[in-house]
Structures are given as structure tokens and as C-alpha cells.
Amino acid sequence: MADKVSLINDRDQINAVQDLIVERAEExxxxxxxxFALRLAMExxxxxxxxHGxxxxxxxxxxTVEYTLSPERIRVAVEDQGPGFTPAAVPDPTLDENLENPGGRGLVLIRAYMSRVRHNxxxxxxxxxLTVPEEL
Amino acid sequence: MTGSDSRIRVKEVDGVTQVEFIDRNILDEANIQAIGEEIDGIISASPAPRLLISFANVDHLSSAALGTLITINTKIRNRNGKLCLADIDPQIYEVFVITRLNQLFDIHESKEAAMKAFG
Structure with a gap:
């Protein structure tokens, strides 16, 4: 069963939720x-x-932010009330022609740092x- | 230049404006905007700005902060100036690598190394 919190666009609230989840993961x-990866992806x-949403x-x-943590796995879902977007339609900011665009890097970072990412x-x-890194 | 509400520390060394962040986390959009405006003021005050931004105290930075850095870089280049970044923690440097921004910015290991790049 996931924990679920409702969040408005207030920096103190955002930080409090992120701190709570990161502290649980640390524990x-x-x-x-x-x-580091978890905080960045949530942000x-x-x-x-x-x-955008x-x-x-x-x-x-x-x-809403839903989260479940176990020693093996961290799951966080973020859901907004907007109309939604098509992830495939977001321009790749790492292409040479987009490198100087100020925006559009959030998804790239989420995908890079998380083990799995899924959009509805x-x-x-x-x-x-995020899953535990495999021992080498 | 640095007021009581400032999010950055600024000092002039050998014709280079050195900027350091006060916050360890550069995530908050309002703070990032304020930082961008402060640095914009520095850039606008010089005909050819030479700016060194140190990330010595920074633990986290978001894509919004990267966007502001890109805007700063473009403005400085348009004024025939030079921007160097330095003292970037390895975890944060990885963010630059993932986004390929390590290829856009002139990044140095330390402030001392960056100062040499200004000549």
C-alpha cells in the first residue's frame, strides 16, 4: 500500500515531502x-x-505524490490534474541543435537516474x- | 552588489567576477530566478563580462538551474565575455554529463584552474 500526499506549489511543502522520502530511503x-538520484528525480x-501539467x-x-519504500525498491508516482502530455513529443535536449535551449531537461534526468520510468x-x-544497485 | 536577500556571494579578483552560491540546494524556482537576475545585473554592468561561477557549496541542482546557467552563458557570449564554471561536485558533474552540458560550458576542477583560463 503506497503512502499518498497531496501537495500544492509551495516550496516548503515540496521540500518537506522530498525530505521525508529521502530520509526513509536513508533509513x-x-x-x-x-x-541524490531520488531527490533530483522527484524534484x-x-x-x-x-x-507544465x-x-x-x-x-x-x-x-499527488505516492510512494512506497522497501529495502530493495523505491517507487514514487507524481500525478497532476492537467490534460497530460506525450513524452515522445518532447524534443531531445541533448541533441546539438537543442543544447542551448534553457528548458526540457527534467525528463532526461529522470530517465537517467531512475531504474524504470513509466507514464500513464x-x-x-x-x-x-529505483532498485538496489546490483553487487558487482 | 550582494544585498541581505542575495542568494550569491560576489567578489572581483584580477578582473574576473567570482560568484559563489549561498544555498546548498539550487532547486527552488523563485531562488533560481533571483540568482539569474542578480547575475544578469553583473553581466549588464560590464562591456565584456568575465565571470567565474563556483559550485563549491552546492549539493543539489535542478534542470531549472541548468536552464538559468544556459541563459547566462548565452548573454555573456553575446557581450563578447567569458564564463567558466568550477568546483563542481562529481555527483553534480554527472548531471552536466547526462545533459551533455559539459560540452557547452567551460568547466574547471578548481577556481585556481579556471582563473588561469581567463589568461
Missing amino acids: LGFPSATL EAIVNAFH HRDLAPETPI DRGNRVEME
Whole structure:
């Protein structure tokens, strides 16, 4: 059963939720590199939800963040109330011609740092999963 | 230049404006915008700005902060200036590598190494 919180676009609230999830992951023994990745991916997903998903909605419209943590796996889902978007339609910011565009890097970072990333069909929910790095 | 609400520390060394961040986490959009405006003021005040941004105190930075850095880089280049970045923690440097921005920015290991790049 996932924990679920509702969040408005307020930096203190955003930080509090991120701190809570990162602290739980730390307690479970995830290494600092995983904690760094987790915080960055949550930040990008939450900012995308408010900035893009809620662009045309009232500023107080909340998003939801669901999370489950176990010693093997961290799952975080961020869902907004916007119309959704098509991830494949987002220009690749790592192409030479897009390198100087100021925006559009959140998804690249989420995909790079998470073990699995899935969007729902509507495109208003991103599910991210981090698993324990395999021992070499 | 650095007021009480400033998010950056600024000092002039040998004709180069050195900028350091006060916050360990550069994530908050409002803060990032304020940082961008402060640095914009520095750039606009010089005919050919020479800017060194140190990330010595920074633990986290988001794609919004990268966007502001790109805008700063473009403005400095348009004014025939030079921007160097330095003291980037390995975890944060990886963010630059993933986004390929390590190829856009002039990045140095230390402030001292970056100062040499200004000649």
C-alpha cells in the first residue's frame, strides 16, 4: 500500500515531502548516490507537474505524490490534474541543435537516474522506480 | 552588489567576477530566478563580462538551474565575455554529463584552474 500526499506549489511543502522520502530511503540503507538520484528525480517530476501539467489551472490546484519504500525498491508516482502530455513529443535536449535551449531537461534526468520510468496513457502521471544497485 | 536577500556571494579578483552560491540546494524556482537576475545585473554592468561561477557549496541542482546557467552563458557570449564554471561536485558533474552540458560550458576542477583560463 503506497503512502499518498497531496501537495500544492509551495516550496516548503515540496521540500518537506522530498525530505521525508529521502530520509526513509536513508533509513533503509540506500547509498548517497541513490539518495541524490531520488531527490533530483522527484524534484524534476514535481516541478514538471506544476509548471507544465498545471500551467492552465488555478495556482492552488494540488498534485499527488505516492510512494512506497522497501529495502530493495523505491517507487514514487507524481500525478497532476492537467490534460497530460506525450513524452515522445518532447524534443531531445541533448541533441546539438537543442543544447542551448534553457528548458526540457527534467525528463532526461529522470530517465537517467531512475531504474524504470513509466507514464500513464493520459500523460499526467509519472511512475518512477529505483532498485538496489546490483553487487558487482 | 550582494544585498541581505542575495542568494550569491560576489567578489572581483584580477578582473574576473567570482560568484559563489549561498544555498546548498539550487532547486527552488523563485531562488533560481533571483540568482539569474542578480547575475544578469553583473553581466549588464560590464562591456565584456568575465565571470567565474563556483559550485563549491552546492549539493543539489535542478534542470531549472541548468536552464538559468544556459541563459547566462548565452548573454555573456553575446557581450563578447567569458564564463567558466568550477568546483563542481562529481555527483553534480554527472548531471552536466547526462545533459551533455559539459560540452557547452567551460568547466574547471578548481577556481585556481579556471582563473588561469581567463589568461
